[in-house]
Amino acid sequence: MFLLDVLGHPVWAVSAALLAIVVRLQRRARWDPRACSARLAGKTAIVTGANTGIGKFIALDFARRGARVILACRSEARGSAALKEIREKTRNPDVHLRLVDLSSLDSVREFAKGILEEEKALHILVNNAAVSGLPRQITKDGLDMSFATNVLGPFLLTNLLLDLIKRSAPARIVTVSSMNHKKGEVDFAHFRGENLTYFMDKVYNNTKLHNIICTNELARRLQGTDVTANSVHPGVVMTEVMRYYPFVIRCLFNLIGFFFFKSPEEGAVSSIYCAVSEEMEGITGKYIDSDCSLLLPAPLARDAALAVKDFEMCERLTSKL
Numbered sequence: 590m591f592l593l594d595v596l597g598h599p600v601w602a603v604s605a606a607l608l609a610i611v612v613r614l615q616r617r618a619r620w621d622p623r624a625c626s627a628r629l630a631g632k633t634a635i636v637t638g639a640n641t642g643i644g645k646f647i648a649l650d651f652a653r654r655g656a657r658v659i660l661a662c663r664s665e666a667r668g669s670a671a672l673k674e675i676r677e678k679t680r681n682p683d684v685h686l687r688l689v690d691l692s693s694l695d696s697v698r699e700f701a702k703g704i705l706e707e708e709k710a711l712h713i714l715v716n717n718a719a720v721s722g723l724p725r726q727i728t729k730d731g732l733d734m735s736f737a738t739n740v741l742g743p744f745l746l747t748n749l750l751l752d753l754i755k756r757s758a759p760a761r762i763v764t765v766s767s768m769n770h771k772k773g774e775v776d777f778a779h780f781r782g783e784n785l786t787y788f789m790d791k792v793y794n795n796t797k798l799h800n801i802i803c804t805n806e807l808a809r810r811l812q813g814t815d816v817t818a819n820s821v822h823p824g825v826v827m828t829e830v831m832r833y834y835p836f837v838i839r840c841l842f843n844l845i846g847f848f849f850f851k852s853p854e855e856g857a858v859s860s861i862y863c864a865v866s867e868e869m870e871g872i873t874g875k876y877i878d879s880d881c882s883l884l885l886p887a888p889l890a891r892d893a894a895l896a897v898k899d900f901e902m903c904e905r906l907t908s909k910l
C-alpha cells in the first residue's frame with residue numbers, strides 16, 4: 590500500500606510524464622521525412638516484411654512519394670491487409686504484393702525470378718524483414734531458421750536482383766540491422782545452427798552483425814556502379830519484433846515501450862533517410878544510427894578480411910551446388 594501511495598503521488602506521476610516527454614523529444618531523428626521533398630515517381634522499390642512494423646511505414650513513405658512499391662511479405666492475408674491500407678492512405682494504385690518466405694532459399698529464388706520477369710528496373714531494395722527470439726529450428730536447406738531469415742535469405746535475394754539494380758543505377762540497397770549487432774559474434778558454424786545459444790536475443794544479435802558485415806562487403810564490391818549499400822539501426826521500436834519471446838518479457842517490453850520506445854513510423858525514419866535523402870546520395874558502406882547520423886559499427890563489422898570471408902561463406906551457403 591505504501592508503495593502504491595508513493596507511486597500514486599502527483600509528484601511521481603508528473604515526473605514520469607515529464608521524463609516520457611523528454612525521452613520522446615530526444616529520440617526524434619535529426620531528419621524529418623515529411624520535410625524531405627524527394628519524389629520517387631518512375632522509381633521501383635521493394636520492401637521486405639512490409640506488412641507490419643517498421644517495414645509497413647517504409648513502404649507507406651515510398652508510396653506517398655509516388656514510387657511503384659512491391660511489398661515482399663510471407664503471409665498473403667497480412668500482406669493483402671497492408672496493401673489495402675497503403676493504397677487507401679496514399680491513393681497510389683502502383684503498390685503490389687508479392688509473396689516470399691525469406692527462410693526458404695527456393696522461395697527467395699522463386700520471388701526473384703518473378704521480379705526479374707515483371708520489373709524493368711529496381712531502384713531501392715530495403716532488406717527489412719527479420720525474426721528474433723526463435724527457438725532452434727533447422728530449415729530444409731540445413732540452415733538455422735533465424736540465420737536463414739535474417740541473413741541468408743536477404744543475401745540471396747539481393748544477389749539475385751543485383752544485375753537489375755545495377756542496370757537501374759543510381760540505386761540504393763538498405764539493410765535494417767540493429768545496435769544489438771555490438772553484442773553479436775561471428776562463428777561460421779552458426780549458419781547451420783551449431784555452437785549457438787538459443788536464449789533471448791543471442792542468435793538475433795549474431796545475425797544483425799552479419800547484416801552489417803555483408804552489406805559493407807557488398808558496398809565494396811559495388812564501388813563504381815552508382816549502387817550504394819548501407820545498414821541502419823531503426824531505434825528501439827514498438828513493433829511485433831518480440832512475438833517469439835515469453836509472455837512476461839513481451840508484457841515488460843510493451844509496458845516500457847509504451848512510454849519510451851519509438852513508434853513504427855519513427856522507427857522507419859533512418860531507413861527512409863538512407864533510401865531517399867539527398868544527403869545519402871553516393872554514400873555507401875556506412876552504418877546509420879536511428880537519428881540518421883553516421884556511426885561506426887562494432888570492430889568486427891569493420892574487419893575487411895572477415896567481411897570477404899563472410900560474404901564468400903554466404904555465397905557458398907546460398908549457391909545451388
Ligand SMILES: NC(=O)c1ccc[n+]([C@@H]2O[C@H](COP(=O)([O-])OP(=O)(O)OC[C@H]3O[C@@H](n4cnc5c(N)ncnc54)[C@H](OP(=O)(O)O)[C@@H]3O)[C@@H](O)[C@H]2O)c1
Pocket residue numbers: 637638639640641642643644661662663664667689690691692693716717718719720738765766767768822823824825826827828829830831
Ligand atoms: N523493433 C525494434 O526495436 C528493432 C530494433 C532494432 C532493429 N530492428 C529491425 O527492424 C526490422 C523490422 O522489424 P520490426 O521491429 O518491424 O519487426 P516485426 O514487426 O516483427 O516485423 C517483421 C516483419 O518481417 C516479416 N518476416 C518475418 N519472417 C519472415 C520470413 N521468413 N519471410 C518474409 N518475411 C518475414 C514479418 O512478416 P509476418 O508479419 O508475416 O511475420 C514482418 O512483416 C528487423 O530487421 C529488425 O531486426 C527492430
